[in-house]
Amino acid sequence: MTAGAFPDPEQLAARILQGERPAVASGLNLLDNALPEARARAARLLAALSGERWRQGGHVIGITGPPGAGKSSLVSALIREWRAAGKKVAVLAVDPSSRPEMGGGALLGDRIRIKSAAFDEGLFIRSLASRNQLGGVATEVWPMSWLLLSCFDIVVVETVGVGQTEIDIAEISDTVCYVAQPASGDTIQYLKSGIMEIPDVFAVNKADLGGAAHKTAAEIGRSGARPDREEGWDYPVCLVSATLNTGIADLLAHFERHRHFLAGSGRLAALRGKHQSGWVLRLLKDEFGSFGLDLAGGRSAVHERLEHARLNPFAEYERSRQQILARFRQNDFHNPL
Numbered sequence: 420m421t422a423g424a425f426p427d428p429e430q431l432a433a434r435i436l437q438g439e440r441p442a443v444a445s446g447l448n449l450l451d452n453a454l455p456e457a458r459a460r461a462a463r464l465l466a467a468l469s470g471e472r473w474r475q476g477g478h479v480i481g482i483t484g485p486p487g488a489g490k491s492s493l494v495s496a497l498i499r500e501w502r503a504a505g506k507k508v509a510v511l512a513v514d515p516s517s518r519p520e521m522g523g524g525a526l527l528g529d530r531i532r533i534k535s536a537a538f539d540e541g542l543f544i545r546s547l548a549s550r551n552q553l554g555g556v557a558t559e560v561w562p563m564s565w566l567l568l569s570c571f572d573i574v575v576v577e578t579v580g581v582g583q584t585e586i587d588i589a590e591i592s593d594t595v596c597y598v599a600q601p602a603s604g605d606t607i608q609y610l611k612s613g614i615m616e617i618p619d620v621f622a623v624n625k626a627d628l629g630g631a632a633h634k635t636a637a638e639i640g641r642s643g644a645r646p647d648r649e650e651g652w653d654y655p656v657c658l659v660s661a662t663l664n665t666g667i668a669d670l671l672a673h674f675e676r677h678r679h680f681l682a683g684s685g686r687l688a689a690l691r692g693k694h695q696s697g698w699v700l701r702l703l704k705d706e707f708g709s710f711g712l713d714l715a716g717g718r719s720a721v722h723e724r725l726e727h728a729r730l731n732p733f734a735e736y737e738r739s740r741q742q743i744l745a746r747f748r749q750n751d752f753h754n755p756l
């Protein structure tokens with residue numbers, strides 16, 4: 420592919436900020452492209468999109484939980500509420516079960532519900548397979564969520580997870596909601612494992628099934644006495660039914676309350692800053708290893724530069740990459756193999 424095949428990043432950014440959906444789609448494609456020329460343009464695109472909104476605008480909500488718990492159905496129900504309230508919503512569905520080679524699987528409930536996205540300017544849905552990081556969040560998803568944050572009120576990231584992979588979703592989201600499947604051992608096992616911070620909100624779905632859902636909700640409530648709970652937040656457990664559309668407004672109110680909790684104390688900006696540094700360090704380490712990270716001045720130096728580049732982590736990422744590559748080249752020159 421030649422450079423001319425890629426859109427001009429600054430023009431594209433302007434269209435994305437206007438909320439033009441074809442521009443959003445082509446921006447996401449650019450972020451998903453690993454070619455060096457695409458990467459350079461993606462960095463420019465993100466630089467042009469960055470701004471105060473990334474510090475404290477919008478709301479990134481991670482929806483996670485075991486396959487079949489009803490995450491996609493619940494997201495569909497939430498979308499209806501949000502759209503009725505005039506909120507613009509984008510969804511990134513990172514769902515291995517929706518990979519075509521695995522025979523499809525339910526993306527956002529059923530096909531009929533998705534169809535409405537095609538006619539609604541305020542709704543954008545992108546389905547992503549999980550790119551071998553089964554259940555986790557592939558590295559591309561992170562910049563994608565920032566792109567969407569620049570032009571939607573709510574960004575939902577749906578991931579499948581029942582183990583260590585939820586660590587990823589907590590590193591992307593302002594608010595993490597765990598969707599529990601009634602009468603399944605997954606949730607309790609997950610809570611006991613202690614491998615991540617507790618999700619901010621629990622939704623026990625399929626409340627229409629009766630007793631089992633109540634029992635699971637009570638179990639989650641009892642298991643909550645962990646030391647990593649954040650002071651001032653109550654970790655609500657909601658009983659919902661995506662099918663009957665009950666409890667949805669309640670769940671949504673808890674999301675808004677959590678958003679308010681974060682923003683009120685300066686936690687939101689701090690959290691977003693932490694996510695940015697975390698991902699840039701991870702991207703650099705994935706690409707160049709700890710050795711490469713040392714060539715960029717070491718972990719803490721990169722971290723510090725990111726603190727200063729708060730609103731534009733991607734430019735800092737690109738700068739560190741170039742620094743590392745230059746050091747590699749220098750080294751090759753002085754020490755030919």
Ligand SMILES: Nc1nc2c(ncn2[C@@H]2O[C@H](COP(=O)(O)OP(=O)(O)O)[C@@H](O)[C@H]2O)c(=O)[nH]1
Pocket residue numbers: 484485486487488489490491492493525526527528624625626627628659660661662663
């Ligand atoms: N009884 C009942 N079934 C539900 C409910 N929500 C989803 N389901 C069903 O559970 C299955 C899995 O739903 P899906 O949304 O694809 O789950 P995901 O894998 O977590 O995204 C589907 O057959 C849904 O129809 C609910 O509230 N009650």
Ligand SMILES: [Mg+2]
Pocket residue numbers: 490491492514525526527577
């Ligand atoms: Mg799903």
